[in-house]
Amino acid sequence: LADIALYHSKNSGRNRWAIYRPGMDALVEKRRELETALGNAIENEEFELYLQPRIDSRTANILGYEALLRWISPERGMVSPADFIPVAEASGKIIAIGEWVIAEACRIIQRGLEDKHVSINVSPLQFRRDGFVEKLAEIVGRHAVDPSRIELEITESVLIDDDQGAERTLARLKAAGFSIALDDFGTGYSSLSYLSRFPFDTIKVDRSFVSNLGQSDSAPVIIRSIVELGAGLGMQVVAEGVENIDEALFLAAAGCDQLQGFLLGKPVPVEKRAMVIDDTVSTALKDLQAGQGAA
Ligand code: C2E
Ligand code: MG
Ligand code: MG
Ligand code: MG
Numbered sequence: 001l002a003d004i005a006l007y008h009s010k011n012s013g014r015n016r017w018a019i020y021r022p023g024m025d026a027l028v029e030k031r032r033e034l035e036t037a038l039g040n041a042i043e044n045e046e047f048e049l050y051l052q053p054r055i056d057s058r059t060a061n062i063l064g065y066e067a068l069l070r071w072i073s074p075e076r077g078m079v080s081p082a083d084f085i086p087v088a089e090a091s092g093k094i095i096a097i098g099e100w101v102i103a104e105a106c107r108i109i110q111r112g113l114e115d116k117h118v119s120i121n122v123s124p125l126q127f128r129r130d131g132f133v134e135k136l137a138e139i140v141g142r143h144a145v146d147p148s149r150i151e152l153e154i155t156e157s158v159l160i161d162d163d164q165g166a167e168r169t170l171a172r173l174k175a176a177g178f179s180i181a182l183d184d185f186g187t188g189y190s191s192l193s194y195l196s197r198f199p200f201d202t203i204k205v206d207r208s209f210v211s212n213l214g215q216s217d218s219a220p221v222i223i224r225s226i227v228e229l230g231a232g233l234g235m236q237v238v239a240e241g242v243e244n245i246d247e248a249l250f251l252a253a254a255g256c257d258q259l260q261g262f263l264l265g266k267p268v269p270v271e272k273r274a275m276v277i278d279d280t281v282s283t284a285l286k287d288l289q290a291g292q293g294a295a
Helices: 003-009 025-040 080-090 094-111 124-128 132-140 165-175 189-197 206-211 218-233 245-251 278-292
Strands: 047-056 062-073 077-079 119-123 150-155 179-185 201-207 236-241 257-260
Touching: 025 080, 025 201, 047 094, 062 094, 077 080, 077 165, 094 124, 094 218, 119 179, 119 201, 124 150, 124 165, 132 189, 132 218, 132 257, 150 201, 165 179, 179 189, 189 218, 201 218, 206 218, 218 236, 218 245, 245 278
Parallel strands: 062 119, 119 150, 150 179, 179 201, 201 236, 236 257
Antiparallel strands: 047 062, 047 257, 062 077
16 A cells, blocks of 8 residues: 555656556555545544653663654554555645644643653655745744754655755754754665765664664674764764664664664653663663773
């Protein structure tokens, strides 16, 4: 379903399909149903933002949370963003949904989130749309939230095939006080060129490199290089998808600034969010730090 939606958004006009494959009619029908249900999901209050902690690998303190959108559909149950975001993008509904996400993140901050920051995922369509910066500033201003509490996560696809438009938007967002993270780093076609084109605040090392740590000889080398690159460019390096203590200790020892992943906390509703991480994990990280300090 996702493949087809993406194909639609990239290659054909609205409601027109460029290619047909066997079984396509049923898929088109399913996608239409999903699209309609998605269209009513905001009014019906079926969305929720879950929070997943991001920690300082040295102190094990929680620095902030990534806001991850959940669609809890009465008919479908919990639908993964991997399934509905592409549909929302293809139908243009991502714009309204994206604005809901920004407003909800602001409400969460306003209700009290200590001094933690919140990272919001921004879809390429949303980012490239005229007036995005103004809309964002308007929503954040209306909720009286300080933009420095908010980090925007964009993927490399935002920067692809774009003459300076994206760079100008990024510069305006930074000027307005938002931080910018490059998400899923290393999965794109020319990751390195993007780093030289824009001063991101944060690089998020894609989960695939972390999960390959135990499996491939190249993964540790690549991670060390990204950490060094980020440090040299003055960017925070965050590892995504940290699932076990070996990965966490390797990353911390390699100098990766921040960790995010199921080991540190799964995405959960705001009121269930972790305030501190598991004691065993934080002790292991602090011991490593003490050992490195002594060495
Ligand atoms: P992402 O921004 O790279 O988010 C990280 C994804 O990895 C999340 O999946 C998170 O639940 C998952 N994850 C975190 N730690 C671990 C781990 O230790 N192991 C494993 N296996 N997975 C982990 P999720 O929540 O399903 O979101 C998938 C993608 O959907 C996100 O990838 C992001 O691209 C998109 N997305 C989520 N929320 C929004 C949103 O509000 N707006 C937009 N435009 N996209 C969103
Ligand atoms: Mg993200
Ligand atoms: Mg990511
Ligand atoms: Mg991703």
